[in-house]
Amino acid sequence: MARPKTYNRQEAVVKACKAFWEHGYQALGVRELERLTGLNQFAIRTDFGGKEGLYLEAMRFYADAAIATAMPPLRAGGIPAIVAFLRNLVTVGSMTSSPWGCLVVNTGIENARVQSGRLTEAVAYYWDALETHFKLALEIAQDSGDLPNDVEIDGLAKGLVAGVMGVHATNRSENSNTAGTDLVEILCGHLTLLRAS
């Protein structure tokens, strides 16, 4: 009944995600975006709502992929799961490790003063999810006696989220998967010391 699309939507979103991840939002023009995603301008406008719409969909994909893949182990893993999660941030080949840092961190910084509302929401959504997962892991650690009960969990979870942002920021700034390693080791070491005390 109609001319078929020349692209696969999922693949296009994945490519758009990588493109924005690497180049940022403003620095990536629509014409180069076509080239990198295989989409045409008409499709970007009609099917995705323009450049910003595609960006939002790419963010959603990025966030959901991390939430569905990297975070679940935290739900029942206690401190070892947190340590594993943090180490993955600086492990070559890991899904959450990249010389481009993290799309959500990059977005939060690049668009902090522009924030289109929908962008702010997408960024907050991701960090809330991570904070919640950290909190779950810490609660399990306390319940199993692996972490003293006098440790203030809410602040610790928030602090770990900020630490994750620092790891990603360092990785991107130095264009290396492993630049944030020393911070990861501080965070892991701190969790270990809390456990012992």
Next chain:
Amino acid sequence: MARPKTYNRQEAVVKACKAFWEHGYQALGVRELERLTGLNQFAIRTDFGGKEGLYLEAMRFYADAAIATAMPPLRAGGIPAIVAFLRNLVTVGSMTSSPWGCLVVNTGIENARVQSGRLTEAVAYYWDALETHFKLALEIAQDSGDLPNDVEIDGLAKGLVAGVMGVHATNRSENSNTAGTDLVEILCGHLTLLRAS
């Protein structure tokens, strides 16, 4: 002998610094830059080398101000000086605290894939200075017996730098001077635990 300039160079650089700090590099056009700094396009081009030249001078100003004011206490202060430095990052009114995060962090992330060489250099210059100062403070802590000698100082200093980046990234992302507080407390707490162990 000539028509006097209508602006004060120092003041203009300070204003440009704040403008780039808040809005980022790409998002800030030359015409709005004129408005925010009091400079005219001719002066931006002739006296500063265009938009990028002014940006570099603003970065240099920002870095030198921090190096000259915020870092010196680290040179002889040991761990308490580190703790004070970190707390300042999330203290309203402190020079190193801002809802816009840190100009160098923002630059490192926004321009990570563009890097004009001179920008990369300016970013690296700043973090090298901070790392060196952290190392000095940690050495003093070890020499005075305040920190065990088996603590690996180089990695710790690097990790603290990454932590500082995380604090700034969090502050900017949440548009708050104090959003990174929990990470600061983790870092300070870790230093304290290292001291005790």
Next chain:
DNA sequence: TCTATTTCTATACATTCGCATAGAAACAGT
């Protein structure tokens, strides 16, 4: 094969970008 529907390609749009230039304006020295 013809039609209806959807997507594609190609082009054009107004706006903005940073930068450049020409002429007016403001001084110091004579």
Next chain:
DNA sequence: ACTGTTTCTATGCGAATGTATAGAAATAGA
């Protein structure tokens, strides 16, 4: 006052921005 020098204002440049649109192309069903 006049001159020489520098800086200012005003305007314009080509290129790039994201978006819009018109007509060609490709399909399914009749």
